[in-house]
Amino acid sequence: MIDNDANKKLDINIQYMKSDVCSFQGMMTEEELKMSSTFPLFRGVFNSDKIKNAWGEIQALSTNDARNERENPLKRARIGRRVDMKSTLVKTSNKFEVIYGEVAGGLGPFGIPTACRKKRYLDKVKLMVIMRDGINRLLKECKYVSNEERTNLIVYGWLQIGLELNFYAMDWFGAGIYRFGLIDRCRLPSDEDEFGMLEDSYCILKLLENKALETEKVVKKLLLENTKGKRRQTISRNEAELNENRTPQKIKPN
Template identity: 55%
Template sequence: MNQFVIDRLDFNNKVHNLIEERKLTLISKLGSDYSFKNNEDESTKNGLQSTKENFANASNTRFVDKNKNIFLLVHSQEDIINKRKKLEDKENQSDSDYALLFGEVNESSLIEIIDEKNLQKELKLPDAESIKPQYLKNELQENFCDYQKKIPKCKRIITPAYWGILDLTKETKELNDRLIENASRYFANKINWNPKCAPSVLQHYFDKNCEEKIDDYKYDMLHNNIQFIKSNMSHFKRNLSEEELKMTTMLPLFRGIFSSELVDDRWGEIQSVATNEARNKTYNPLQRARIGKKVDMKGTLTCAPIKFEVLYGKVSGGLFSLGLPTACKRKKYLDKVKLSIMMRDSINRVLEEWKNLSDNERSSLIVFGWTQIGFDINIYAMSWEGNGIYFFGLVDKCTLPTERDDCGIFEDIYCILKELEVKIKNVEKIIKGLSLKNVRNKRRRILGETIPDLNVNRNPK
């Protein structure tokens, strides 16, 4: 093997160039606040090119430090070229790639960015009011846009506002309390979430701890599924995977309460069509298409003219022993951000098709989502409010029972899911009505085409 000795200063410069190259790669992945000038980038490239030329005739090269007599083994010239090529391939990827946010490989790094001290307890939307509250739309939009510009680059990917989402749960402070309170009251009236009481026959059933079967065939599936959950409660005290948890709790409850004709519900690791289309919209058609991001549950309207993904579900981890959730507070927050972005993409997918409607009509479209952390269930709603802003709020929450003697608590989730079913039926009516109106406005030339102002951010730049 040919060996040669280089000057210490020259060696340090080359090592420095390689380190800077690695630093650029890391920063491009994490979205850092650091920036590099063009002349610095050029010097890095020149330094690396010089290193390649010097190593052209060496398969393995040893550097000798004259002062300390330390031998440093450096990768072969072929390895350096291969690493450079991989770096260039990554830099040439489209900015529409969601991989950094949704990829499991990057999840640990993203969780580390989240400051748990700044996370507050989530708050539900207030009750709907009989008198419509005044909506400070212009002031809110101005303040929200100002806030978006101030988000540090390294925090954009985990901040709902970067994606155009105004988080009304107050888990993070985005705007002042007055504007948030005003927007929350407006959004609560728009959603009009008001769960009804269970029928008297079901009230009696829950009072009897779900043990006496109801003499009505329409409740047979609910009874059978609750008995299935009860039979699995002995496993709730030990370690459970995420898959086991959702398949023994939310799946049987949803199937027992929801109308099977309303939505096509899919469970497991299910691809979101909305994110699939969003990711491939600006992608090279000659390359392999990217798959959409996956959720634990997806509900698609079956009878609407547009197959709208109206409901998403996300389960954050499984269970430790004694029924404790495995997900930490930061993991819960990250999953909520992911859920809200998929809800946004679902709305965007439909609004982009409705080019002959007013913004006021477009804003009537609502999408729902839910999260499960251990046995705690949260229900969310989202709508587009114009100017690239989406309202996202917590409409209801409950806790599932874990003991066979506490099955009367199932009445809570029953009332919540029945109200969710009612709201989704309303969304179906809205989809049908606005799709028809969009065609009439277009073909009868009642209203010309207008492009809605949507937020289509992908990866932070």
């Protein structure tokens, strides 16, 4: 059940999408597509004051830290990877980034996605790396917790290709291994008589919001257990085995 304020907020954002739906049948840039489709959708569904969504070319703090960790601090820092959207758990002490979003290209003639197969693949890989770095950033700090507790941490991501949204999740499995997979997908309407399709989008995003709040509990518990383990010596120092590869190895032709 949603209260009246949340229902009104959702309705306003759906009406905003409806007012510009004809644009989805023609050419749109990546930025126009994002702000006309996914932006009002997330704004209408997400209601928790524990999650703050940022839009635009936003730098992911996790990749910024990972890229500069071994660099000379007196030299100019390298800029971290940028995403089109990120969700921050503002009530966690480390401001954990729980959701990352990426839009792969805009729309061409007749609303056909402009992103080629290579662009879609590279954006998906970029999303994977950012999600992994987000996990690593926290697990590096939590050196006094068990591996079993570390595996409870999950981050989420979404990739938009045209009017299709793909949702992913990632966790740390141990021994430098991460599990990444597609958890759901939905399609956005391109005409007013298709807006019933948004029921699917609403259910997915509402579930995503709830899952993000579950991750908040995990993050707080990890930080608390790490403090207990460090000060009370309830568990010995136990650093997680992470994968921190920045540049994939090139495969040499036979």
